[in-house]
Amino acid sequence: MLKVENLKVRYGMIEAIKGISFEVRDGEIVTLIGANGAGKTTTMHAISGLLKPASGSITMDGQDLVKMPSHKIVSLGLAQVPEGRRVFAQQTVEENLILGAYTRRDKAGIAKDQERVFDLFPRLKERRTQLAGTLSGGEQQMLAMGRALMAKPKLVLMDEPSMGLSPLLVKEIFHIIEDINKQGTTVLLVEQNARMALAIADRAYVLETGKITLEGTGEELAKDERVRKAYLGG
Structure with missing residues (x-):
């Protein structure tokens, strides 16, 4: 590969x-x-x-x-989860995830993958409308991983x-x-x-x-x- x-x-x-x-x-x-x-x-x-x-x-x-x-x-x-997480602090959890799918045009697939991310990281689902900068370090790491997965x-x-x-x-x-x-x-x-x-x-x-x-x-x-x-x- x-x-x-x-x-x-x-x-x-x-x-x-x-x-x-x-x-x-x-x-x-x-x-x-x-x-x-x-x-x-x-x-x-x-x-x-x-x-x-x-x-x-x-x-x-x-x-x-x-x-x-x-x-x-x-x-x-190919997607990268950067060192130090680098989430978009002033955007919500959900907005960060959508930004991860910026190269994609398949709306149904994007919605499906967002649910997959929420299945992997239930805490992100609970905080989907919360600003990323207010999450704990562990939650920000989960968000950075979820954002990368949104690129499929x-x-x-x-x-x-x-x-x-x-x-x-x-x-x-x-x-x-x-x-x-x-x-x-x-x-x-x-x-x-x-x-x-x-x-x-x-x-x-x-x-x-x-x-x-x-x-x-x-x-x-x-x-x-x-x-x-x-x-x-x-």
Whole structure:
């Protein structure tokens, strides 16, 4: 589905991503784990068209994403849940969801997907007329995820969905990610909570200072001594 080959991304003279290659197959949950500054978010932004790579290729279902504008990439079936949620604070929950479907014209399908989002996130349904900026952190994360799903993506990129949430809410968010995947959406997950990410991932990659240093199944990396020491507290 998604193939990244020899990707390099620069900020001025600094090479943030140093020639990484990985893939996400249809129906998988794939996670990128790594410390702050490893290049995880930069990689996500390059895939979704928010940053232009210095070199390398990014393809989805055989289509080149590198020269494609972001809104066209969304229309292909790729959506992103950004780090820090970035909901539209002065819009209601419902308005945020409708904005997520801005590339679509199928009114019946949009209404159906909104109900699907409300089934996944009952709290959003209760707060559908509430301003997004007045929601709790966990509710804003749910809204950011729901807004991405309104684009009807085949592949959703999730950037640090558990950031700043209580342990109880973290578990809930990860259960929902699994549900989204079981309903047919492929997931590429960037996450600092390596333990939770590896527990739900089919496959995983470790990113360190712009390079992929390890890869394997989620289970394999969770048992790897190097990963345990660096990311799982020994």
